[in-house]
Amino acid sequence: MRRRQFILTWIILLVVQMFLCNYFQFTPIVTLSILPAMILCLPLSVGTVPALFIAFGAGFTVDFLADGVIGLNVFALVAVAALRRPILRLVFGTELFSRGEDITIRRNGLLPVSIAIVFAELVFFILYTIADGAGTRTFLFNFGRVMLSTLTSFILCLVAADTLLGENNRL
DSSP states (O other): OHHHHHHHHHHHHHHHHHHHHHHOOOOSSOOOOOHHHHHHTSOTTSOHHHHHHHHHHHHHHHIIIIIOSTTHHHHHHHHHHHTHHHHHHHHHOTHHHHHTOOOOHHHHOHHHHHHHHHHHHHHHHHHHHHHHHTTOSOHHHHHHHHHHHHHHHHHHHHHHHHHHHSGGGOO
């Protein structure tokens, strides 16, 4: 039952991401995305290869149904999925994997979860910005875009992470 609830919540958040892309683009400089947090919050029982396929599917869905530029979200999100376990290992240590427990904000704390989300967002937005600009924009513009997108998406990512990592959605 909890597994179905987690999957349904994850799909609803994917639809929320599509709404963010379609209706909340206030400026071309800032990109709002909860996708890095969604990939980061996958259960630890999901290995790297399945996470890569999930990231590809989610990125392609958002690209196809919302953003319009096929491949931007896929490129950046697959990299986040590939670095998901190293990010979690860096922030939470190896004992998280040895215990086999999923991360929760209540058990692991808000600060470590926030740091992990920021790392995932930075990977996502750096690659997204590089692929989107294709070397045509200055470093300062790209740097500002990455920082503004990370800062504005952080609160949304925390809400998404709290929704996915809540006590009711644990597998």
